[in-house]
Each structure stands twice: as C-alpha cells, then as structure tokens.
Amino acid sequence: xxxxxxxxxxxSIQEGENLTxxxxxxxxxxxxxxxxxxxGEGPVLLVTVVTGGEVKKLKRLTFQFxxxxxxxxxxxxxxxxxxxxxYLCAGGxxxxxxxxxxxxxxxxx
Amino acid sequence: EAQVTQxxxxxITVTGKKLTVTCSxxxxxxxMSWYRQDPGLGLRQIYYSMNVEVTDKGDVPEGYKVSRKEKxxxxxxxxxxxxxxxxxYFCASSFGTGGLNQPQHFGDGxxxxxx
Numbered sequence: 001x002x003x004x005x006x007x008x009x010x011x012s013i014q015e016g017e018n019l020t021x022x023x024x025x026x027x028x029x030x031x032x033x034x035x036x037x038x039x040g041e042g043p044v045l046l047v048t049v050v051t052g053g054e055v056k057k058l059k060r061l062t063f064q065f066x067x068x069x070x071x072x073x074x075x076x077x078x079x080x081x082x083x084x085x086x087y088l089c090a091g092g093x094x095x096x097x098x099x100x101x102x103x104x105x106x107x108x109x
Numbered sequence: 110e111a112q113v114t115q116x117x118x119x120x121i122t123v124t125g126k127k128l129t130v131t132c133s134x135x136x137x138x139x140x141m142s143w144y145r146q147d148p149g150l151g152l153r154q155i156y157y158s159m160n161v162e163v164t165d166k167g168d169v170p171e172g173y174k175v176s177r178k179e180k181x182x183x184x185x186x187x188x189x190x191x192x193x194x195x196x197x198y199f200c201a202s203s204f205g206t207g208g209l210n211q212p213q214h215f216g217d218g219x220x221x222x223x224x
Contacts, residue, residue, distance in 0.1 A: 009149070031210045042113070042199050042215025043152070050210055088151065090213075096167070097213060099144070099152035 003027075004091055004100035012106045013079055021074045021087055021103045029091030029098075032065050032072045037086040037102075048092075079107045111136045115200050115216035122190060123224050130185045130219050132200030140203045140211065141183040142167065143175065145196040146218075152199065158183055190223045197221075 004025045013019055023032070031050045035043035047056050049065035049072065056063045060083075062075040072089055084107050089100040113134045122128055134141065142157035144167075154167030158177040172194055174186040183202075187194060198219045203211040 004151075006151075033212065035213075041217050042201070043213070044215070045212040048210055048212065090152075092210065096142075096154060096157065101149060101151040 004089055004098055006087075006089060006100040006103050008103060009101065010104050010106075012108065015081060015107055015109050016078050017107075019076050019079060019105070021076075021105075023072045023074075023089035023100050025070050025091060025098075027091065027098075028069050029093060030069070031092040032069070033090045033092065033097065034063055034072070034074055035088045035090065037088060038084075043086075043088055076105075079105075081107045081109050083107050111214070113200055113202055113214050113216040115198075115219050117219060118217065119220050121222040121224065124191055125189050128187050128190060128221075130187075130198060130200075130221070132183045132185065132216060133181050134183075134200075134202040134214070135181065136202060136204075136214065137180065138202035138204055138214070139180070140205060141177065142201050142213075143173070143183070143185045144199045144201065145169065146199060147196050155185070155198075190221075192223050195221060195223045 007022045033048045034046045037043040047063045052067045052069045054065045060077045064073050087103045090097040116131045139160045143155040144152040153169045156175040158164045200216045201213040203213050205211050
C-alpha cells in the first residue's frame with residue numbers, strides 16, 4: 001500500500017512567520033498535488049508538480065517535487081491568517097490519487 | 110458554474126437503516142470517486158469510477174456500494190450502516206482516469222453520523 005506521510009501534523013504560528021510542510025513516501029509518484037481545505041468545504045487544488053526537482057511558486061507559496069519523485073515540500077513565506085486551513089498532498093499514479101495525512105495550519109494575527 | 114453537488118450535507122441516522130448519499134457533477138468528467146475523511150488519516154478512497162458502468166474498489170470499500178448509470182451521477186450507498194462509518198464523506202470528479210496530473214474537483218462534503 002502506498003502511503004504519504006505529512007509533517008508536521010499541526011502547526012500554529014504568528015502572522016509574518018515562514019513555515020515548511022513536508023510530504024514523504026517510500027513510493028514513486030508520477031505527479032504530486034497540493035490541496036487546501038477550509039472548514040465546511042472540500043479540498044481545492046493549489047498546484048500540480050510532475051517533474052522530479054520541479055519548483056512552482058504561487059504568490060507566497062513555493063512547492064517542490066523531490067528529485068526522486070517520492071517527496072514534496074510546501075514553503076509559505078510571511079504567513080497570513082488567510083493561509084489557515086488543512087493542507088493535503090496527494091501522489092498521483094495511473095488511475096488514482098493517494099492522499100497524505102494532512103497538516104493543519106493556524107496563523108494568528 | 111462548474112461544481113460537484115452532494116446531498117445531504119448532514120445526516121444523523123441509526124445502525125442498519127439503509128441510506129444513499131447522492132453526488133452529481135456538471136463538468137462532463139469521466140472519473141468520479143468517493144472518499145472518507147477521518148482525523149489523522151487524511152482522505153481515503155472508498156470507490157471510484159472511470160466511466161459509466163465502470164466502478165472499482167478503492168482502499169476502504171467494505172460496507173459501501175456505488176453505481177454509475179449516468180456520467181453525471183455517482184451515488185454512495187450504505188446498505189446497513191454501522192457506527193464505524195461515521196465520518197465526513199467527499200465526492201470528487203476529474204477528467205481522464207483520475208490519477209496522473211488530473212486535479213480532483215470536490216463537493217462540499219457530507220457529514221454522516223451513525224448512532
């Protein structure tokens with residue numbers, strides 16, 4: 001069974017701080033997606049990375065896919081209260097996505 | 110507006126009483142799936158469907174059934190619900206096979222409580 005472990009599981013920080021969330025697996029994935037989920041809603045896609053070593057930026061969020069395509073990281077610069085939510089990574093193969101365990105981020109003003 | 114619609118959003122019921130959670134998408138997506146979300150376990154796939162009349166088990170299919178008679182609809186059926194099926198359920202859809210590079214579009218979830 002393919003598993004994706006995310007760390008940390010919980011993160012509480014002050015506005016303006018930087019943070020990094022990690023997504024690790026022993027399996028190789030063809031692509032890696034990151035989603036953000038807010039209370040009462042379904043996850044919403046932030047980014048998809050498909051090439052080993054690929055880095056994508058979305059405003060203050062930087063996503064990286066590991067060279068071996070087994071891991072990924074999400075770095076947020078100068079976090080804002082609006083970044084609060086549950087962050088999920090998901091590894092893709094031919095017919096399914098495997099979701100990570102999630103990182104719950106709380107950013108305080 | 111492109112969306113995935115689940116109903117009901119909330120349901121409290123009792124053990125053994127059959128229930129159906131409906132899911133409908135208006136994006137003409139081939140791939141649809143059901144997930145359950147439990148604290149500390151992330152999203153786990155229950156069943157998926159690659160197209161009409163094609164369904165397959167995900168990682169946690171026990172106690173659930175699905176059908177895909179039309180492209181837009183993918184209902185989740187609990188024939189005899191039990192308390193361990195209390196969870197937050199999400200339906201999702203995407204183009205293609207649902208894996209490689211395909212973003213999943215999620216509904217807003219159904220919170221199910223089985224007493």
